[in-house]
Amino acid sequence: MSKREQWGSRVGFIMAAVGSAIGLGNIWRFPYVAYENGGGAFLIPYIFALLTAGIPFMILEFGMGQKYRSSAPRLFARLNPKWEWIGWLQVMVAAVIATYYIAVIGWTLNYVTFAFDQSWGEDTKAFFFGEFLGLTGGPTELGGVRWPIFAACLLAWVLTWVACVSGVKKGIERANKILIPTLFFLVLIFIARVLTLDGALDGVNYLFTPDFSKILDYKVWAAAYGQIFYSLSVGFAIMVAYSSYLPADEDVNNNATMTVFINCGFSLLAGVMIFSVLGNMALETGSSIKDVAGAGVGLAFVTIPKAINSLPAPTFFGTLFFLCLTMAGVSSHISIVEACVSSLIDKFGWGRRSTVSYFCLGGFAVTVMFTTGAGLYILDIVDHFINSQALLVGAFIEIILLSWVLNLDDMRKHVNAVSDFSVDKVWKKCLKFVTVAVLGYSLLSNLHGDLTNGYGGYASKDLLFFGWSLLPLCIVIAFWIKNQESVERFVRVEEGAK
Template identity: 35%
Template sequence: MTEVKSEWNSNLAFVLAMIGSAVGLGNIWRFPNVLYSNGGGSFMIPYIVSIFLLGISFVLVEYAVGYKFKKSLARILFTVSKKLEPVAWFILLVVFLITTYYVCVVGWDLIYVVLSFTKGWGANPDLYFANNVLHATDSVSGIFTIVPNVLISIFVIWFIAWLINKRDLNEGIGKVSKILLPLLCIMVLAIVAFSLTLPGASIGYSQIFKPDWSALGNSEVWLAAFGQIVFSLSLGMAIAMTYASYLPEGSKLVDNAVIVAFSNSGFEVFNSIGIFSILGFMALTSGIPFNELVTEGTGLAFVVFPQVFNTMGSVSYIIGPLFFLCILFAGITSVIALLEGVCYSISEKFLIERKKTATAVCIVGFCISTIFATGLGSTILGVFDSYLNNFALLLGILLECLIFGWIYKFDDLIETLNENSTIKVGKLWKTVIKFILPICIFCLWAQGIYYTVTDINPISTTIITILTVTLIVVPFILSKLPAINKDYYNV
């Protein structure tokens, strides 16, 4: 079998796939809470600074590296230095493990897509989510109790991901991105337009335009902005590097990076107007203070919003399904992007065709995801999320900064970016990547370690120990396994 290199059939396919990979659960339910909790309107200042300083700057590194080498992450780092291949497999394993629980959360949403047509969560959405959906328990014995509905929904999401990723690049990821992303934007536009007509909407959306200027002097606010950009743009997850490696010659890398970054951020801010307006309506009609309604993650999506839909009347039978379909579409486009980098590295090193690689990766992923379909699943998921995002992923991003900023010939990347782009980069970008960005990421990483350590208990200690051993042993094994692709070793 010979190595076959995939390529995007248009720049539009690449841009839509990149935006689809960035627009995910973090945009819909994480950003509104981060915005509200960190100074409201004044948060937009550190947020915009973070887009340029961290977001676009790091995306440009990934674009330049992927486009220049036209190889998978594992092969790129092997090319830079043979000793660095384990770092690539470490990053890819972190991404894969994140995908295994991300699929579970998208699976929960799939359940709520079905429930939303009849408001099947009943009068007490909080109790329903904990008892009827998750069957959550803090007892270790809960790991032996399978939750059928969650298991089925997880299987469906993995099956959808497999159907997409096993296909040719343009027929799979490219075509799905061209369909789901426009649909997602249309649905969000409809939800925001409707939300602005609700009584009390101004109570909510005014929060975005009500600045707390004192927050700008708080380092925690700036770290929150950096953190939001990291997770929102999926930095360091090998997505941008992988997708950029499929670009044809003559692509405008810097122009594309700016388009993707601002499209993603524009979606976040616009979506927040709708989220806040609906929460403002809830605050007015229920008498619950606005600050008690603003939360993030599953609490906002699966508890607060069902409560809102319960008070909204018959129109909620339209808005409810649209809201949960938005989360579903955003989740699917992110899942297929997360899997692509992993599949590409395995396929390239061991010369396994795309369909077989996608099948093997999805089967292993589903087996791991079944852990989250147990009574203890939500607890385990919380530990996975905290450890992998706050510690492992940020460590991977920091290592990438150091590798491409200090070990690799950085000026080659500047030349690659400026070759066809309308917007040029130079010494300022070089300074950001070599000095400013590593300091910012290190501060985020130190903060992440602190949060992880302070939330420790016997169950989380066991899970973190298992994850740590896995993240050391598996990358070492994958880097030591001989490549079937003999070109793999050609530097």
């Protein structure tokens, strides 16, 4: 087998890991989650979650990837051949996310061009859901392909293909060395300008004013841990794949800690950026900040464009904001695809170019479904069930096996041997008890909610077809791939013959 690639530098690896962790959710999800869960007081459980779950889990995945120099399926197979399917379940989750996540990147690419002349007009909601998405009556009423979205998604897939086919050092590392510093630079420019707007500081104060009454609410703590897992890309094959390209003596603990803190620091910057704009919007419209603040898609593609209309130099602000969204999305998408590609290469010994090409072609074929008039409905259902069920199941099984079945002391010795600072037994206890408890609670509460309340008001048949079927399908495919002949078997046969 060919020698495994390596990152060209420590900075290159950190930029790639940060690029994976920083995604669209940092910009539109964190500010709203913080605001809904106590504002400034939310930072207390958030930082606690970062220290007791985010950093320990990141150290574990960085250490496992570096020590075994394998993608997730191959790593689990080396620990126990019966566990290989768990890695493939995580890869399947990543593959599904890759197909719809890029649809949102396609929306942001279109909005970069719309920002030139504020094509979204005054009624940004009607424009987004009607003229732009051409939203149909439901998930099964596909309607026609929205060609601007189709073209943008094709371009985004091409960008990912170029980065991944060029390899770790020449493609992914170079791309992230450009994308991530540029993203931070653009966000800082945006913040520097919007903080001078009337009402901006009111928005920031509104976000971070602590509501200490919520500190004792267990739901706030669950939200904090959920945001940490949601934003760090742990538990679904990405960080294991990236760290498998680390040199054998690379500092694991420092790299993991830096990645987590940079990601969470960016989330705080995003909060300042978003709520500065919302504060100005509230002042201009005479509304309360609570009334203009929204979550998810509504914030990014309805509320912010409406705010941009009232800002000085709207072309500058609009272009800058949606360029930030696009860069955050592309850097994350590259990492998702690499997690899948590296796993296939490890399993079957295929060439990188052909593997990336076939995966991207297949992924784009599925993405076309999300470019139709029903795309937003399907994306909403798939995203909910993938994140609330499939991703959590894979992460929960992983942490149970690695922290309870295996001996974590061996991994602790490994990461300490190559790192400037050491982790003690508290790290082990955080993984065995805190992380397991939080992931288990999140999984059970999500399942209970979906079973009792459904999701989003969708018809049961739509939820069954686009949602509930995903986890069983991913598990079936995971077992099927596990049972295929791997390149390692043929290598052993050839070595035995010699």
